[in-house]
Amino acid sequence: MTHDNMTLDWIHFTPGAALAGGALIGLASALYLLGNGRIAGIxxxxxxxxxxxxxxxxxAPQASRLLFLLGLLLSPxxxxxxxxxxxxQAxxxxxxxxxxGLLVGFGSRLGNGCTSGHGVCGLSRLSGRSLVNVLVFMGAGFATVAVTRHLLG
Known part of the structure; x- marks a missing residue:
């Protein structure tokens, strides 16, 4: 079994843009919570x-949720x-x-929320349940990459 050396793509490494994007996600989540009293999980x-x-x-009662989703679709x-x-690229x-996609949807229902809901909103509220879910999401992701890249080819 060979191990690929990981290298950092310095040309496409954009910590400023990543920080700004993370700050915008956090701000949008906080504003949604303040405005609606609910977590902004997909x-x-x-x-x-x-x-x-x-x-x-x-x-009609779902208007704020539908507008949020419309914003996600229109943002690109x-x-x-x-x-x-x-x-x-895929x-x-x-x-x-x-x-x-079906597995992610199933996992979101099984875990009572998605990665964004638990990772951004749940962890910021110091939710133990969200911490466990994020650890499971990340562990499953690591395991999937390891299996698909190193065991399956």
């Missing part, structure tokens, strides 16, 4: 309007007004991406 933001739609209920187009988007087939 699992709840998507799940509740979808459940209301499937039950045939009005989406708004960003393009200021700068180029990075090139899109290291998996379409089927692999679909399976991965």
């Amino acid at each position: 699992a709840g933001l998507v799940g509740e309007p979808l459940a209301a739609l499937l039950r045939g209920q009005s989406l 187009w708004l960003w393009q007004l200021a700068a180029d988007l990075p090139a899109r 290291g998996a087939s379409t089927g692999g991406l679909v399976v991965a």
Whole structure:
């Protein structure tokens, strides 16, 4: 078994942009919590309007969630007004991406929240449950990379 040496891509290493992005995510999460009294995790933001739609209920009470999701969908187009988007690339087939998405969705329901909800909002509130979930998410991610890169090829 060979081990690839990890090197840092200094040309694309952008700690300032990463810090600014993290600060914006934190600020948006804090503002959402202050304005709505709820955590800005995608699992709840998507799940509740979808459940209301499937039950045939009005989406009017879900307006703030739907606007939040609309902002997530529109943000790449708004960003393009200021700068180029990075090139899109995926290291998996379409089927692999679909399976991965379904597994992430299942895991989000199983863990009572998504990585952003537990990682950004839960950890900032010092939630023990979120700490356990983040450790499980990260461990599963590390294990998946190790298996797919070193055992499967």
